[in-house]
Amino acid sequence: MRQSDPVAGLYRTLLVFAAVGILILAAGLAEFAYFEPVNPSGLHVHIVGVFHYDPATNQTSGPDEQTFGRADQFAAVVDWSGLPNTVTVQALWFDSFQNVVGSAGPNVPSEMAGDKVIPAAVPKDLKFHLPGEYIFAVERVVGGQPVEVLGRRIVEVDRS
Amino acid sequence: MSVAAANPRPRRRPARYWVAAAIAGVLVVVLIANSLLDYAYLGTIAGRTSLFGLLAVALTALATFIAVRVLDRDPGQRRRHAIRAAVLLGLATLLWLLVSDFFLFAQSAGPEVAAVCALACLPTTAFALFVIRRIDRNEKEPWRIVLVAAAWGAIVATSLVIWGESFWQAIAVRTLVPGPGLDAAQAFSAGLLEELGKGAAVLLLFLVMRNEFDDVVDGIVYGAAVGLGFNFMESITYMTNLYAIFTPENSGAVAAGFQWYARQVLGLFMGHATYTAFVGAGIGIARQLPTPGKKILAIVAGFVVAIAAHFSWDAWLTLFPVGAGVAGLIGIHLRTLVMTGPFTAGVVGLLLVGLHNESAALAAQLRMEAATGNGAVLPSEVEILMHPWRRFAERWRALERRGIDAYLRLGRLQAAQLDLAMERWHRARQEIETPLEAEDELRREILLLRRQAAF
Numbered sequence: 361m362r363q364s365d366p367v368a369g370l371y372r373t374l375l376v377f378a379a380v381g382i383l384i385l386a387a388g389l390a391e392f393a394y395f396e397p398v399n400p401s402g403l404h405v406h407i408v409g410v411f412h413y414d415p416a417t418n419q420t421s422g423p424d425e426q427t428f429g430r431a432d433q434f435a436a437v438v439d440w441s442g443l444p445n446t447v448t449v450q451a452l453w454f455d456s457f458q459n460v461v462g463s464a465g466p467n468v469p470s471e472m473a474g475d476k477v478i479p480a481a482v483p484k485d486l487k488f489h490l491p492g493e494y495i496f497a498v499e500r501v502v503g504g505q506p507v508e509v510l511g512r513r514i515v516e517v518d519r520s
Numbered sequence: 521m522s523v524a525a526a527n528p529r530p531r532r533r534p535a536r537y538w539v540a541a542a543i544a545g546v547l548v549v550v551l552i553a554n555s556l557l558d559y560a561y562l563g564t565i566a567g568r569t570s571l572f573g574l575l576a577v578a579l580t581a582l583a584t585f586i587a588v589r590v591l592d593r594d595p596g597q598r599r600r601h602a603i604r605a606a607v608l609l610g611l612a613t614l615l616w617l618l619v620s621d622f623f624l625f626a627q628s629a630g631p632e633v634a635a636v637c638a639l640a641c642l643p644t645t646a647f648a649l650f651v652i653r654r655i656d657r658n659e660k661e662p663w664r665i666v667l668v669a670a671a672w673g674a675i676v677a678t679s680l681v682i683w684g685e686s687f688w689q690a691i692a693v694r695t696l697v698p699g700p701g702l703d704a705a706q707a708f709s710a711g712l713l714e715e716l717g718k719g720a721a722v723l724l725l726f727l728v729m730r731n732e733f734d735d736v737v738d739g740i741v742y743g744a745a746v747g748l749g750f751n752f753m754e755s756i757t758y759m760t761n762l763y764a765i766f767t768p769e770n771s772g773a774v775a776a777g778f779q780w781y782a783r784q785v786l787g788l789f790m791g792h793a794t795y796t797a798f799v800g801a802g803i804g805i806a807r808q809l810p811t812p813g814k815k816i817l818a819i820v821a822g823f824v825v826a827i828a829a830h831f832s833w834d835a836w837l838t839l840f841p842v843g844a845g846v847a848g849l850i851g852i853h854l855r856t857l858v859m860t861g862p863f864t865a866g867v868v869g870l871l872l873v874g875l876h877n878e879s880a881a882l883a884a885q886l887r888m889e890a891a892t893g894n895g896a897v898l899p900s901e902v903e904i905l906m907h908p909w910r911r912f913a914e915r916w917r918a919l920e921r922r923g924i925d926a927y928l929r930l931g932r933l934q935a936a937q938l939d940l941a942m943e944r945w946h947r948a949r950q951e952i953e954t955p956l957e958a959e960d961e962l963r964r965e966i967l968l969l970r971r972q973a974a975f
Contacts, residue, residue, distance in 0.1 A: 366873070366876075366877040366880075367735075367736075367805060367808040367809065367877070369873065370736055370870060370873055370874060370877070371809060371814065371818055373869070373870065373873070374802060374821045374822065374825070374870070375817070375821055377798070377821070377825045377866055378820075378821035378822075378824045378825055380825075380828070381821075381825040381827070382824060382828070384828040384829075384831065384832050385824070385828050385831060388704050388707065388708065388831055388832075388835055391700060391701070391704050391835070392701050392704040392705060392708075394701075395697060395699055395700040395701030395704070396696055396701035396705075430768065452698065454698050458698065458702070458703070486769055487768070487769055488768050488769065490765060491764075491765055493693065495693055495698055497697070497698050499697060499698075506697050506698075506699060507697070509696075509697050512694070514693065519764060
């Protein structure tokens with residue numbers, strides 16, 4: 361290829377753009393690695409289930425469910441007793457848009473005894489839950505940063 | 521009479537046809553595998569959807585094959601093949617609309633809402649396709665190929681994405697820590713799968729329709745067309761989905777309307793069109809590079825930029841939170857401008873340089889052709905042919921003097937003359953597979969057109 365070939369200029373410009381692209385993707389990989397560290401503790405939390413929930417009494421009722429209606433109130437019940445007090449944990453509900461819609465902690469497990477029932481709240485300014493998959497995750501926290509999921513439940517909120 | 525590319529039919533099909541067949545085969549296998557895995561293990565998409573989706577893909581593939589025959593083979597039976605291809609594409613589009621809107625989302629929103637959303641997205645997408653085709657000022661790409669590119673983006677690429685991303689997401693939400701890590705994983709999924717799905721269509725066009733794929737400008741046009749097709753279908757899907765979600769909150773129309781504005785106005789040229797235009801730019805540049813190594817590197821580079829641009833939007837959107845009210849409205853526009861604007865500016869930069877190179881090369885070739893004195897291009901025509909508005913003014917004059925037939929005949933003559941200049945350019949750069957007789961064939965056709973145009 362001749363040096364004066366105008367296509368060579370386009371080619372080089374594209375390679376510069378690609379170099380920027382590789383930097384962006386590398387930053388994405390670094391972000392992923394930072395928030396998804398590979399150091400499992402071997403700990404597991406017992407999530408008793410996800411049940412219908414009455415906000416007035418803070419009580420759950422009925423059997424463990426996989427699916428709820430948009431107008432239903434529901435909450436996860438966690439048995440914190442199996443976790444050692446050497447770790448800090450938190451529990452979070454994520455709606456189908458991956459916004460946090462319920463939480464407990466972070467704290468050591470012995471201090472979480474009062475947070476056995478963790479309800480999923482209806483998103484702010486809405487009357488009903490969003491349809492789709494809701495994720496309930498109990499996470500181990502180090503330095504304010506979740507580093508491991510100790511237990512997870514996924515429930516489906518029906519469109520109807 | 522219309523003038524096609526001057527290239528005569530090669531006796532044996534070039535190797536690139538076999539590469540294209542292999543890529544198409546891989547795509548079909550991936551689609552089938554995705555669909556079967558989803559149906560068997562995830563159940564996120566109804567079996568009916570998978571079946572209808574595969575049928576739509578098969579119809580689109582058949583339509584594309586026939587469309588290729590329209591341009592590349594059987595010139596005597598073009599009209600019949602064109603009608604067949606159009607009918608098959610229409611059926612595939614309808615079938616896919618049925619799949620994505622009715623079975624997935626319109627079941628909740630209703631088919632009327634899906635139809636209204638599709639109608640709302642049609643004029644904006646058509647406008648964008650019109651604009652990107654017009655940008656190719658020297659040699660506009662045929663509408664039928666631009667529309668095939670958009671249809672592939674809308675139907676085939678979305679099929680790959682729905683199944684592939686469903687599978688990826690189902691695994692990610694069950695294994696990763698919710699939060700930024702999961703967001704990044706899903707952004708990688710969107711960037712990789714969507715750009716590979718869309719880019720495969722551009723790559724297939726390049727391999728199969730080499731005569732219509734001249735340089736970086738054509739690559740950007742076809743890439744953007746695929747992206748616009750994808751954006752059209754994605755807009756309908758998001759609009760119907762959000763309408764269904766927010767109707768019980770009495771804000772379904774507002775949510776759908778906002779999606780329409782964000783995707784069909786604000787992000788019309790700045791989202792998928794920009795990303796896939798980078799894939800097209802890479803392939804277009806590769807078209808004119810001398811060695812296989814550089815060609816492959818250029819194609820890979822185009823894909824890398826597209827994937828990175830798409831990834832950055834999906835992964836880091838939340839870094840630019842927007843408030844409510846007027847500030848929020850301004851924030852949404854600024855966010856799009858800041859996050860996607862630099863990539864769009866990059867594509868526009870490549871396009872402008874490509875257009876400049878193309879114009880300079882065609883002008884030189886037209887002058888050389890005029891200097892031969894064989895009559896295919898007259899010296900007085902060179903300046904006219906180099907400027908779209910002057911070409912149009914000449915055609916307009918022909919229209920005023922002799923009516924619409926004269927206008928159309930002159931248009932065909934001008935297009936053939938520019939085709940000849942393009943052929944000469946590719947031959948001068950040693951980028952053409954066909955013998956020199958091809959140019960003589962085109963010159964004879966130009967002289968015939970000139971007589972018909974009464975010049």
